[in-house]
Amino acid sequence: MARESFDKEIQFLRMLVLTSGAYNRQQYADRLGISIHTFDKTIKRLKEIANAVYQQLPADKGKEFAETVRYSYLDSSDPMLLFLFRAKSLKESESQRLSLLLAAMHEKALTAMELLDLCCGSMPAELALPDEKTIRGDLKYLEQVGVIQKEPGTRPFRYRTYNDLITVLSPEELQDLYDFVDIMANTQLPSVQGYLLRDGLKKHMARNPDDYGRAEPFLYKYHYYSRILDEAHLFTLLDAIRSRRFVSFLYFSPKKETSYASKNTNPLFERDTEGSQEMILPLKVVYDHQYGRWYLLGRHPRHGIKKYRLEGLTQISEGDAAPEADYEAHTSDLEQRIRQSWLIDTGKPVTVKARFFHPGPGISNFVKERVLLQGQWGSITEETGDSFIYEIVVNGMVEIKPWIRSFGSSCEVLAPLKLREEMIAEWKEIKSYYESL
Structure with missing residues (x-):
């Protein structure tokens, strides 16, 4: 299958989102290690994909793609960069062939040879006709991704579309499934396959609007x-x-x-x-x-x-x-x-000791609740009326530092001395940003 790699487009989109379109064409090309010509072709391709997948995008073809990204992000709660996964990364002949195969197997179970005859009789004249090896490769791919299923029995094997998920559930059950998938895709990791499943369910439900008439109960704004x-x-x-x-x-x-x-495939241009x-x-x-x-x-x-x-x-x-x-x-x-890593650090173990301050009388102790929730295997070793001491042994100090810093003035590092000095230096630097001019 010609399932293309989207490496270039992925790196381009990541840079575009993180910089909010601050680079010019030459800077983008330099960062991507490509020529201006390749950069312009990538922009054109992404515009075509985005406009094909998201019909609500602006019709102005001359608009910068960065503006298109910002427009869609503000206009919709759906994560726009998902369009790359929805894009068709197959050749035109493959798209035509797979569509014919799926439509035929939706009606009844067929063998590879029956599907070959069907394709040879239905493919457009301008496209190359497939052979048996190609059809069997298509069936193997479709079976791997869970679109079709091999029927039990002896050779020659028969294949049918695998849509049991939507045929065995009642409309109420499908609605509940859609809501569950919507929640999980927007709040859990990984997300992409959940979004694709949600979109498939939404298309099926749209074919029967009388059974699924209520509005979507949840809206999300996707981060990261x-x-x-x-x-x-x-x-x-x-x-x-x-x-x-x-x-x-x-x-x-x-x-x-x-x-x-x-x-580069041409050695002259390596x-x-x-x-x-x-x-x-x-x-x-x-x-x-x-x-x-x-x-x-x-x-x-x-x-x-x-x-x-x-x-x-x-x-x-x-x-x-x-x-x-x-x-x-x-x-x-x-x-x-990594047994004692806050995340993935494999350095030498160090004991981190910090004092956390309670938010005050009459206020819910959200500081302690957060430490107990996120503090991993660390423990509270001492507690007074206005503070408590938290200790943990971790590999290195780099990964735990952002977590400690996120507590602001509610946390004071006690040990090790090096981490305490680093935190003091960082807070002094932050303070200097806000000093009166």
Whole structure:
């Protein structure tokens, strides 16, 4: 299947959202590691995809795409950058062929040869006719993604569309399912597949408006656009983890000036990129709620445990499978090394001690409630009428610092001394921003 990679478009959209369109064309092209010509082609393609998926977008074709993004975000509670996942990443012939196959299998179960005859008789004259191998590849793909189901029995196997979810439920049950999926997609991780399921249910319900007449009870404003874009790689990595397979990718560190490089196939136009080619055995994927970031943790053949931000991964491909014994040993080693990590830090353990102040008499003690909720395995060791002391042993101080800082004046770091001094320096710097001129 020609299921295209959207690496370039993903990196472009992430930069566009994070900078709110502050860069000019040349700056965008430089950051992406592409030419102005390629940049303009990418803009045109994204406009076409967005206008095809979101009919409510402005009709003004000359409008900057950054303005289009801002318009849709303010106009709708639906996360606009999801349009990339709804885009058709198949060739025209494949789209036509899959549509014919699904329509035929919706009526009754058919064999691969029957479907081949149907396609050869129904495909437009200007498109190439498929062969048996192509049809069987289509059926395998559709079965993998859960669209069709193989009927029980002997060869030749018959296939039908798999729509049991909507046929066995009553209208009331489908409405409840839609509301549940809507809530989970907007509040849990990952989100993309939930949104696609919700949209499929909405289309089915729209065909029978008499049974589903009530308005949607919930509206959301989606935060952290980047986590939607990162999910383009998430399920590829989870599949590699399940199958114990190595993955290779071109990685761009967040500290680098560029975030993408074109994949040149002509050796005359090859050029060095600032990305690094990596091959690791993926072991774990972690999400950071504090900043809305996904991380990949894996075992490098030479450098041991390594960590990557998903936003820097491009050109991902799966490799050979690792022996089960090796995989279990690497997983056990990783779990041991991050056992005391606030998130994914594998540094030396350090005891953090902080005093938290109660908000005051007659006020709900939201500070203590939050510490108990988010404090992980830490514990309250001492408590007085106006404060309490919280202690935790963590790997390093970098990851816990934003959490401590978020309490503002309700928290005072007591130990270690280095962390206390760093917090003092940071608050002095913040204070200097607000000093009278």
